[in-house]
Amino acid sequence: MQNVLLVENNVNSVLLEKALNKCNFDFLKMQSGSAFLTLAKECRPDLIIFNLDTPSDPLITDLHALNQDSPLPVIMFANNCCNETINKVVKAEVSVLIIDGLTGVRINSIIQVAIAKFNQRQLLKEALDEARSQLEDRKLIDRAKAILMRTQNFTEGVAYHTLRKLAMDRNITLGEMARNIIAMAELLK
Structure with a gap:
């Protein structure tokens, strides 16, 4: 069973929680904020899922730091993203970014793609x-x-x-x- 850290900000994640339960993921839920980086280092999840209105610059900075210290697959669901924010999220090496497209049916396949993409990127980094x-x-x-x-x-x-x-x-x-x-x-x- 994979451990998931679910980070959200005032977004209704009932659909996401049901999908994670249905797929038998063990998850810890927290509100978005600066504490996520500390919690991620302490609980060492296999995957982090963000469910946000819009990714903030401080959050993206924290993702850069996390990727440097202990990289892991990251999935981000966002209701709104401008091109500049999308570019920042990609540079922070978020494995999958889904904008305005959270549906329960696709969660498991999105998670599997994110993990596969992350693993491939890690292999490329090691080869480099x-x-x-x-x-x-x-x-x-x-x-x-x-x-x-x-x-x-x-x-x-x-x-x-x-x-x-x-x-x-x-x-x-x-x-x-x-x-x-x-x-x-x-x-x-």
């Missing part, structure tokens, strides 16, 4: 972080090879193989070995 890390390691490896070529008169191939052997002998990654060689060269300047 990994690619950035590999690129950074590649740059460091090239710097370390240049240091070995300059200080030891190695060819590029010999410098790379030396770097690789040193990393293997120490049971560390090539990137870590490159950082060590760069740090050592900085010390000896």
